[in-house]
Amino acid sequence: xxxxxxxxxxxxxxxxxxxxxxxxxxxxxxxxxxxxxxxxxxxxxxxxxxxxxxxxxxxxxxxxxxxxxxxxxxxxxxxxxxxxxxxxxxxxxxxxxxxxxxxxxxxx
Numbered sequence: 001x002x003x004x005x006x007x008x009x010x011x012x013x014x015x016x017x018x019x020x021x022x023x024x025x026x027x028x029x030x031x032x033x034x035x036x037x038x039x040x041x042x043x044x045x046x047x048x049x050x051x052x053x054x055x056x057x058x059x060x061x062x063x064x065x066x067x068x069x070x071x072x073x074x075x076x077x078x079x080x081x082x083x084x085x086x087x088x089x090x091x092x093x094x095x096x097x098x099x100x101x102x103x104x105x106x107x108x
Contacts, residue, residue: 003018003020006069006096009096009099009100010100010103015034017032017034021043021045021046022044022045022048022051023045025037025039025043025051026051026054026055029055033061033064034064035107036067036106037055038067038069038090039051039052039068039069040068041068041069041071041077042070042071047077048081049077049080049081049084052066052084053084065087065106066086066087067086067088067089067102067103067106068081068086069090069099070089070090070092071091071092071093087106088102088106090103
């Protein structure tokens with residue numbers, strides 16, 4: 001539901017390449033180099049931290065901007081995500097309008 005909501009809200013201003021899993025996201029990144037990656041912490045197959053570790057370890061991807069989009073409040077998960085130095089965090093609880101504003105602010 002979150003992927004569909006964001007895709008609908010963002011597609012009028014941005015090219016959106018949705019991925020439904022961490023493995024799928026890495027597959028897409030092998031072909032496309034986006035200006036911004038919205039990365040959910042909790043995903044099937046591998047969590048967002050593992051995806052970001054792989055992005056940062058790949059010389060062709062390490063420069064890409066990553067913003068965690070998360071609903072997790074687990075302090076260990078948050079610390080792990082912060083240790084990987086994403087460009088930012090957006091909370092799913094911000095609602096559609098808040099998320100869209102947060103994403104737009106990244107490009108300002």
